[in-house]
Amino acid sequence: MIDLRSDTQTRPSPEMRAAIAAAEVGDEQKREDPTVNELERRTAELLGQEEAVYVPTATMANEIALRTLGEPGDEVVGEENSHIFISELGGAAVFAGLMTRQLRCEAGRFTPEQLRETVRTGDNTHTPGTKIVSVENTHNASGGRVWPLEEIEAIVATARELGLRLHLDGARMMNASVASGVPAAQLAGTFDTVTLCLSKGLGCPLGALVAGSGELMAKARRLKHQFGGAMRQAGIVAAAGVYALEHNIERLADDHGRARRLAEGLDAAGVPVDLEQVETNFVQVDLAPLGLTRGDALARLWEDGVGLSMTPHPTRLRAVTHLDVDDEDIERAVELIPRALGVLARA
Ligand SMILES: Cc1ncc(COP(=O)(O)O)c(C=O)c1O
Numbered sequence: 001m002i003d004l005r006s007d008t009q010t011r012p013s014p015e016m017r018a019a020i021a022a023a024e025v026g027d028e029q030k031r032e033d034p035t036v037n038e039l040e041r042r043t044a045e046l047l048g049q050e051e052a053v054y055v056p057t058a059t060m061a062n063e064i065a066l067r068t069l070g071e072p073g074d075e076v077v078g079e080e081n082s083h084i085f086i087s088e089l090g091g092a093a094v095f096a097g098l099m100t101r102q103l104r105c106e107a108g109r110f111t112p113e114q115l116r117e118t119v120r121t122g123d124n125t126h127t128p129g130t131k132i133v134s135v136e137n138t139h140n141a142s143g144g145r146v147w148p149l150e151e152i153e154a155i156v157a158t159a160r161e162l163g164l165r166l167h168l169d170g171a172r173m174m175n176a177s178v179a180s181g182v183p184a185a186q187l188a189g190t191f192d193t194v195t196l197c198l199s200k201g202l203g204c205p206l207g208a209l210v211a212g213s214g215e216l217m218a219k220a221r222r223l224k225h226q227f228g229g230a231m232r233q234a235g236i237v238a239a240a241g242v243y244a245l246e247h248n249i250e251r252l253a254d255d256h257g258r259a260r261r262l263a264e265g266l267d268a269a270g271v272p273v274d275l276e277q278v279e280t281n282f283v284q285v286d287l288a289p290l291g292l293t294r295g296d297a298l299a300r301l302w303e304d305g306v307g308l309s310m311t312p313h314p315t316r317l318r319a320v321t322h323l324d325v326d327d328e329d330i331e332r333a334v335e336l337i338p339r340a341l342g343v344l345a346r347a
Pocket of ligand 1 (some may be wrong): 060140
């Protein structure tokens with residue numbers, strides 16, 4: 001099975017397992033776990049933030065961040081298919097009491113003008129005030145698309161001018177950084193809170209961090225405890241994170257190269273793929289011209305040995321490259337996918 005469903009499908013490598021086995025540990029709740037402390041220190045530095053807090057999942061990191069930034073009744077604005085809006089079971093409303101305002105836009109990226117048009121100041125008696133802007137980079141639902149630095153700078157400047165706080169769902173921040181060649185600290189350092197996930201392209205079995213100022217992270221640490229995310233000898237898994245930051249960042253370029261090769265191979269075989277949209281480790285396949293439903297297509301692909309997965313778009317599937325997929329797998333997928341979808345080669 002060539003598992004291209006998600007970059008969350010990786011298994012820890014032998015080297016990562018060796019780092020796990022050798023981990024120094026302590027009581028993380030008391031901040032006595034040296035490996036967790038080291039992972040938090042390195043991540044804060046990587047993201048250009050003062051402090052980072054280790055949590056089990058990126059979902060928890062996002063929810064803690066939103067709760068840190070807003071009060072019940074405040075609004076959070078973001079792209080309509082942002083993970084925080086469509087894949088966290090309404091956590092922003094449940095845990096932080098936030099209203100959500102969803103923006104429709106291209107490639108997951110909204111503009112300063114859209115932000116200006118949307119933001120409400122609140123009148124203290126009727127209208128909820130917009131408080132938080134959330135950016136997702138890379139943007140999952142649009143196919144792992146990257147926010148260019150100048151667009152981030154423009155959104156941050158506009159948000160500051162409007163008195164808004166900024167969250168970055170940078171679950172795949174390191175993909176964005178590697179693809180754009182811009183250091184993560186530059187892409188993430190101007191946000192109030194940042195999520196980084198370790199269990200996607202970075203190849204850890206679990207773990208994520210939320211980063212921000214010392215003051216905000218003090219609040220985030222209390223929330224982490226309240227959410228049930230304060231752990232004990234968590235260094236046993238944090239060691240995988242330290243290993244990943246040392247060994248698995250630059251290699252994301254390989255995943256991006258393989259996604260491009262897959263997209264080009266599929267396109268050459270007549271599978272509807274928009275090459276322009278392939279910026280990181282995602283390839284989206286449009287089934288509309290093929291007249292197949294997503295369920296049918298996924299079942300046929302699975303039967304033929306390739307795992308793809310759904311996107312929020314009603315006719316699009318995605319293939320995601322990662323650490324456990326090599327060049328040979330990609331060449332095989334280039335043969336198997338068109339066959340499974342009943343596409344006849346153009347050449
Ligand atoms: C952009 C984004 N943010 C957050 C998450 C949440 O990650 P997890 O499911 O590990 O909590 C995901 C997961 O796919 C994601 O794609």
